Amino acid sequence: MSHIGYFAWDRAAQRADAPCLRDDRLDLTYRQFAERVDAFAAQLSGHGVGRGDVVAIMLPNRAELLVALMASWRIGAAATPVNPTFTATEAEYQIADAAAVLVVNEGPDAPTGGRPTIAVDDMAASPDPDWAPGPTAGAGDLALLIYTSGSTGRPKGVMLSHENLQFMSSSMVQHFSLTADDHCLLILPLFHVNAICVSFLAPMLAGGQLSVTGRFSPARFFDDVARLRPTYFSAVPTIYALLVSQDADTDLSSLRFAVCGAAPISKELLDRAEQRFGLVIVEGYGLTEGTCASACNPPGGVRKLGTVGPALPGQTIAIVDESGAPAPMGTVGEVVIRGANVMRGYLGRPDETERTVVDGWLHTGDVGRLDEDGYLTLVDRIKDMIIRGGENIYPKEIENALATHDDVLEAAVIGAPHDVYGEVPVAYVVAYPDSPVTDDQLDDHLRDRLTKAKLPVAIHIVDALPRNPVGKIDKPGLRSRHRPAAVN
Structure with a gap:
């Protein structure tokens, strides 16, 4: 069984009083973080939670998560982190x-799914002297269930093991040359695997701080940045667009x-942000199915703007044609990934798993x-996914x-270009005959069913949806309505 290097109780023995984790309320050393972990582990045990169970964590970004x-x-x-802005449904x-x-x-008004709950303010903070930890998680054990929507519109739980997380976090440490001197500023949501791996587990493994x-x-x-002096952060294009639009004169030298x-x-935008x-x-x-990252431009090596870089250490990226056969170098095709x-x-979805992972290759869509x-x-996406400010939205x-x-x-829902968010959802709706529904009524209908980020920015009531020769809705045709007009 391979060693897992990011566990708090192991890191505390090596880093003890070094700074580990802080938010607006707490500032914890490695030892204090491990003590908090043990205190809550004992509390979970007292509620009957044990090996092989799943704990849902529905909290905004904070140390207690x-x-x-x-x-x-x-x-x-x-654990399965739940988006804290989700509707009850x-x-x-x-x-x-x-x-x-x-x-x-966060408390009594939050969704529970009928399960027992522990409110964040009721989390134990001091270790129970009578509690002794039993067997902890091993490399092959399930660590995270991260939910991601699919083509069916029903979110799927992506099963990630500690082996997956150890491989990814150690890869991040290697690729970014992280050391105990590194300090990550977390600004992305912790219900995403990106934030967990890049901003939390990688600095834990390196002995740095978050x-x-x-x-x-x-x-x-x-x-x-001015107050905390972090050495790196991870963000999405929308955040960079917002940052470059500011006139702030801040020392970013850390x-x-x-x-x-x-x-x-x-x-x-990348060039403007770097220059700025x-x-x-x-x-x-x-x-998510590849535990966060598979390719990245190197901070200290050759960076090619417009590319997402080469494969990360220990991974292989290939391009295949429609039959699944390897495509010649430089040829456009589906991106497939292999690695730990x-x-x-x-x-609970073996058929979808088999379609997505074929002979060890993850088919990305x-x-x-x-x-060379x-x-x-x-180049494009096979799936219709809309990426709104880094949030994956499935039409x-x-x-x-x-x-x-x-x-x-x-x-039919498509992604329309947006200056800040990259893409936003737009809906085209056909009503039943003699049913005079309005866009405002449909907007109200969606607000109880969808997170705000998923709400269409516009709902167009139309007589009919365009279709291609085989009768399928012509989404490319709908998208073309939102492209900027060509300038002569």
């Missing part, structure tokens, strides 16, 4: 699908590099090409929600 995560691992359980689906035995949340910021704003970001992922960034901040920004690419980062599968140096350029989920309205005959 990471305490709850690590405490679950302390007793051999797994969305949250309860995930809690039930994951078969969570307990929910950690500062968890509150709700993101450009002013808050610049203040935090930052060694920054990471951009979750959505493609334009060469122009005098900072190396490396673009990367990955999927590939997920164990989708929870993304289209790209590799150059192995640098990957993403089918919105279409399904629209279809629950009695007056909706059919709906």
Whole structure:
């Protein structure tokens, strides 16, 4: 069994009084973090949670979320982080699908899925002297269930083991040359695997530190950098667009590099952000199913703007044609990935797992090409996924929600270009004959069913949806309505 290097109880023995984790309320050394983990692990045990169970954690970014995560691992359980902005319907689906035995949340008004709960303010902070930890999680054990939507519109639980997480976090340490001197400023949500791996587990493994910021704003970001002096952060293109639009005159010299992922960034924005901040920004690419990242430009090596870099250590990226055969170098095809980062599968969905992981190769559904140096350029997406400010939004989920309205005959949702968010969802709806539904009524209908980020920015009521020769809805035709007009 391979060694897992990021466990708090092991790191405390080596780093003890070194700074580890802070947010607006707490500032913890490695020893104090481990004590908090043990305190909550004992509390979870007292609630009957044990090896092989799943704990749902529905909290905004704060230190206690990471305490709850690590405490679950302390007793051999797994965790499923739940988006704290989810509606009750969305949250309860995930809690039930994951078969969570307990929910950690913000209090009595938060969704529970009918499970026992521990409110964040009731989390034990002092270790129980009578509690002795039993077997902790091992390399092959399930560590995380991260939920990601699929083409069916029903979110799927991606099963990631500690082996997956150890491989990814150690790869991040190697690729970014992280040491105990590094300090990450966390601004991405912790219900994503990116934030867990890049911003939490990697610095834990390196013996560095993590500062968890509150709700993101450009002013808050610049203040935090000036006050905390972090050495790196990871963000999405939307955040870089917001930052470069500010006139702030902040000393950013502590930052060694920054990471951009979750959505493609334009060469122009990347270059503008680097020039504006005098900072190396490396673009990367990955999927939840691949435990976060599979390719990334190197901070200290050759960076090719417009690419997402070469494969990370220990991974192989290839391009295949429609038949699944390897495509010649420079040819466009589907991006497939192989390595110890590939997920164990989708929870309870063996057929979808088999379609996605074939002979050890993760089929991404993304289209790209590799150059002679192995640098990957993403060309398009096979799937219809919309990436709004780094958030993955699947049109089918919105279409399904629209279809629950009695007056909706059919709906199509596409991504429209947006200056700040990259893409935003736009809906086209056909109503039943003699059903005079309005866009405002449909908007109200969706608000109880979808997170705010998934709500269409516009709902167009139309007589009919365009179709291609085989009768399928012509989504490319709908998207073309939103492209900027050509300038002669």
